[in-house]
Amino acid sequence: MKLKPIRLLFDANSMVMRTGRTHLSGIGRTALELARALDELNDPAVDIRLLTQTFRGHIPESFRNLAVRNIPWPIGPRYDWLKQRFPLLETLAPYDLLYEPSNFAPLHRPDKTVVTIHDAMFFSYPESFLGHDGPRQHAPAFAQRARAIATPSKASKADIVKYMGVDEDKVTVIPWGVDRGIFNANDKLGAKERVARATGCDRRWFVAVSCDIGRKNTISVLRAFKAALAEGIEHDLLLVWGNPPADYLQEFAAEVESGRIRFLKHVDDTLLGDLYAGATASWFPSRYEGFGLPVLESLACGTPVVTCRNSSLAEVGGEAAIYVEPDGIDEMAELMREFDASQPAGAHGPQACLGQAAKFRWDDTAKAYLALFKAAAE
Template structure:
């Protein structure tokens, strides 16, 4: 019997849980979190089910106005089915809290990955893409979060944001780090057909970035830094993996790369499978993550799990996640970013050192630990609900 199982049997009782917002078809970090948590909770013998949101009926003419109601209401749901019995309800992302803004849900737990869009007044430079209806539903979600019995923050940085921006009681916020799928994201041989499929070569160095073109991802400065690197290392290519969710920003980046004279050295890939994503990490000489804000920073952890040297910004939660296993730079200093990249490209011993540290750091984050700590929170919520129920009962003289 493992130590984890001893903890589970002594501290976690069987109870029913429903995970809400599990999207099997999505490849985003949020859906990966929900799927991985579901799978591991099941392995930990927690009785867990999945609940979908009810999609509101939208008049057909609305779609002709350019409003994607299906996508919008999957992000900001408005109708949550009632729970059965003493079930714990776990919303797996903060956006889904819009569904409980006007609904009382007992034993409610919400995972908060970040508060960027929920508190756009505090982060105006990151949320210029938000429309008026986005802001309205963000406010609903923020209101819904305050109705949760407990919140799970994926980092201490996010926990402090919740306290600072939502004034939520600190004793009801627990930090539970995300895990990394080490079965897929690991050091492994890259097949030749992978290179052929993406028109890549095996004999040149690649730098890699994974994520969207969200302004907070700081890709504009990455291009500026890469232009400096390319001047000294002309064979290096920058690979940008991630769906173009911000079309205007993607076009700006394409135009900027052309102005910098590096458009033939920067390659954009949209959605790729998790299997291929692991191969992208494995072929990279370094993973560059210049974000201005991250609630956790899962791509950096996935890169580390693949033994890829990580160079990332010294901002938000990233130092907390990468520890001493990455090279850090100020996210607004393109010269410092370029200098670190050139250093890794030119020093094989440093690459080897960072690979070893990366694998060790990534090993600290695993889904089994995440599931066990999450299940403990479920039990706490059940106990808190019992205590509150007892207090509501009238005393008998």
């Protein structure tokens, strides 16, 4: 007797490119990559439908095998309580299992949900300006009621078990992959030329992405670069940061004015890949990460990455990454001077970087999720 496929509803709201946006969030990017990989596998045992709730905007992708269902229903606290009290999704889009890629969600049936909890940052490294009060309040109860939990690193699993009161057997570690169509070492010379045309940078450069004023710790990179620049290095520093704060712009006004520090806005995926591929090194001295995609993206481009050995970062960087302390500004400045003198080789050279990145593949991620969906549906 042939079994009916599992009806899996995939919450794709994080994948919607809203009007006025130029790129997806980190959660949106990983959700989109997972959907692409699931679409390629096309497992007949799991019937996957992508669910969106949008009046404007679209998923920036078309799929051969995954259907997309849009229910134009407002998103936000004013409306979320309705989905919790009434079986709206169950009525409008019946399913056997719901996949929620965004840490938690207001749902009527969490017990029919597989959720990806990317990290427990709102407990282990809370930042009030990012609105972490809400997740601290709601995520543990949701995690406890969910059918199964996936997370991208062992470090995140340990934090989820510690802070959310769930059994470790309920949490499955499934690392993310990397989009090798964007992040690769196929044309490093061309990448340098394209970045020069796009940014006006005519020197070698260091790159930092995923910049912010908090745990990403971009200020340490800026101060290390200023110190190395005073010693005469010939690199520029390119930061993918659309809205650096005014006090940073004031502190580094001379370097910005001279073009040695450049803040880049509206960077699309093609330019982002080129920024990594053409750089001498990338810098990501974050204080906490649930996975650390910038580390993997840099490695996939064959570009050395300087990061920290906290949280999940060493799981991703392996022996190929170069590790510093988050506040090790003198150490970072010394590394910049060393990079300025010669390209890294050996344990941190391009081949080592590519070898570490090869361990992370989206098709492996999708296969592991399919196995989790099937187990959760039993």
